Amino acid sequence: MVVDLLQVREQIKALGESAVVRHQRLKEMRELALMMLRNPALELERLQKKALLIMHNFDPNLRCALPVSVGGEFLSVGSSYPSPKFFPNATILAVDGSQIPPDRHAEVIFGMINLGAIELDTTSAEAPNVSINSRLFYDEELYTESGFITDSRLALIRDLSERQRLIELAVNAKYPLISLTDGPLELWGAREGDLGSDFNKSLELYIDILRKLFTLNVVVAGYVDKPGASLVVRLLEIALIEEGKIKDIKNYYPLRGLVDIDLFRPFLGPGERSTVFALQFKTASQYRDELALHFFYLNVGGINQPWLARIEIPAWVAKDNVMLDLLHAVLIHQCNIMGPRPYPYLLHRAHEAAVVSIQEKEQITQMISMELRNRGLAVGKISHKQSGKNLGGRTRYNGGKLLP
């Protein structure tokens, strides 16, 4: 079957008509939010207390930014900080992972986590060190306490393995050391039901890993490209809600549709970062003291081509201006390497090392099948459903030759 393009066309027309209205509405919201953000009269201490009150009494799942105070004084939420002018002399460590989830339709059932790590000394002209760690999940390893391993469980193991690999490499690295991972620093995963206990165990392990990285004095950062979060926007919504109505906060979204980068894009110049915010989320209390998660926005784009990323950092980095400046300088330098599509070069390389191609997956399948056959064991067959999906597309008759 093909898509009914006539039906879709009507819907696209309607989409276009509402887009104009939406655009105007977003523009007005952005102007209001920007005015609030840059208003020096915004009472940040009161706002922080209000947000914490909401989180404790009305919405424990509240996810938003919180203003940060240094020495009892709150950092202005509408400030921007230029890129440091020095060349970052440091070691940069980037780790990324990919996974092959078990496929019950395949002839052999296995899973895999592949980690790519790259370590670069910015003071050296030598090629960085690249390492790959591949772990196969087979037989009993495909089961957890709650049953057959799920994609999200495998992703959780991958995230933990990435951080574990960071520690292994950080122990023998040259310092100062900056570690980069792709995505948020917060550990993601299902927290409810049977998967909840898995997640809680993983979270404990993760907190332990973060603590070790703190002890090693590593400048830890998670890089979120093209972030779609509304953390600061939600903070402004909290500022907007009247005290008497805060019990209805779960249904109060006057700035819905606006995302944080809409706010920061107009006033963060090339290379500039925003002020640092604390991150409020459901399990934030698990990340205590020096491990508390923070973030800032960074414009890694060029003149007239702003491109914003969210950088998540733990409190020990957020509170240390030397670390913060070093990280800022490293990220701008790394992104500049990639030219017109800025993204940290080493994170791209770590991803390149980690990614498992379809051909490689096929090769692993064949290797397992061959091993089993060599030992006289039967190998399963691909499901008929998958077999049907693998059938070739339609071909044309052309003088007795089949066209590809």
Place this chain on the structure above:
Amino acid sequence: MTIISIGRLLRAGNAGFVVGCRVTQLDAPIFGAMVQADLEQDYRIYGLVYDIHIDDDGLVRQLVIAEDVDENVIADNRFNRNVPLEISILAIGYCQNGRLSHLLPPRPPLSLDSIYLCDQEELCKFTNAGHFGYFRHILRAENLPIEELLAAHLQQAQLAHVRYGDPTWIERASQELITLLRDNYPLLMNLLGSLRDVMITA
């Protein structure tokens, strides 16, 4: 004899083959160099390097338009990344059971066979065997820069022959080429032009 490996076989046919290698090995093969593939005991294939090319990929295309590329990024792309680097070789003969032949090899080399640079002694032995029969393969390869390939080959072969006491080899080789190309005036003229350059630099 120093054996210099230039890489391993990627794909092959009777008339030629393609070798893949690391950038670190790239200083060994040069355009026109004679190479050999030792397939099994008493069976060796000879060829001439007629093209060395480096493919790009998405990342390299993006990096080339960045303002500055750090030394360590260049090194990373050259030494760590799987950027394809291919050397194309024209088959020109073989040696089986100790007998050299300027015919096409009966079987091509196989995937991942090692390919080596021929040393000067081997080069002299092959080019002195028979009566320049291997020139046929070069002159037939219309899609290749025939004059340049011949000139590069003659230059390298001449250096080897001079070293091994046969400075007149190039005259015999040139005479043979003139005879073979007597009916192809444009190619002959281009070739003579190239040979003049060989004489100047040799």
